[in-house]
Amino acid sequence: MSIIDNKKAFFDYFIEERYEAGIALEGWEVKAIRAGRAQIKEGYVVIKNGEIFLIGAHISPLTSTSTHVKADPVRTRKLLLKADEIKKLIGKVEQRGYTLVPINLHYSKGLVKCEIGLAKGKKLHDKRETEKQRDWEREKARLMRTPT
Numbered sequence: 001m002s003i004i005d006n007k008k009a010f011f012d013y014f015i016e017e018r019y020e021a022g023i024a025l026e027g028w029e030v031k032a033i034r035a036g037r038a039q040i041k042e043g044y045v046v047i048k049n050g051e052i053f054l055i056g057a058h059i060s061p062l063t064s065t066s067t068h069v070k071a072d073p074v075r076t077r078k079l080l081l082k083a084d085e086i087k088k089l090i091g092k093v094e095q096r097g098y099t100l101v102p103i104n105l106h107y108s109k110g111l112v113k114c115e116i117g118l119a120k121g122k123k124l125h126d127k128r129e130t131e132k133q134r135d136w137e138r139e140k141a142r143l144m145r146t147p148t
Contacts, residue, residue: 003033003105003112006040011127013101013119019089021052021114022080023105028069029059029077033112037062038105045079045100045116047090052079054102054114079114092118 009015025033032038043057054077061071081089092098103115122130 001107004038005104008041009101015117015119017118019116023114024078032059032062040102043102
């Protein structure tokens with residue numbers, strides 16, 4: 001069940017592979033995410049010292065649950081993946097010009113997970129082509145619905 005989607009990631013990048021990662025969250029962050037107060041549009045994923053971190057994702061604290069905690073809405077959050085997956089991602093990101101982008105936040109067995117994508121950037125003409133394809137699909141669906 002998806003909580004938040006990053007539609008901008010599909011507009012700006014070709015997503016080649018997807019990975020599901022756990023997130024190291026604090027209690028107030030989990031409650032805020034469950035209330036739908038998170039945004040990952042401006043977030044990105046970086047690799048530091050063999051670990052993967054989510055930077056720039058914004059989780060707004062709830063006023064009722066975050067009274068005793070000094071909340072930082074855009075703090076760096078560690079992503080949890082298996083060691084072999086991390087090694088594979090490090091190799092691809094460093095050698096082949098790929099980047100890692102957060103695609104969505106979702107629930108998996110009651111836990112909040114982040115789906116990250118191994119992506120290559122789109123050029124301007126690729127974005128235009130994507131837009132044309134989307135418009136054509138919409139037009140085709142409209143024509144199929146219209147009774148003759």
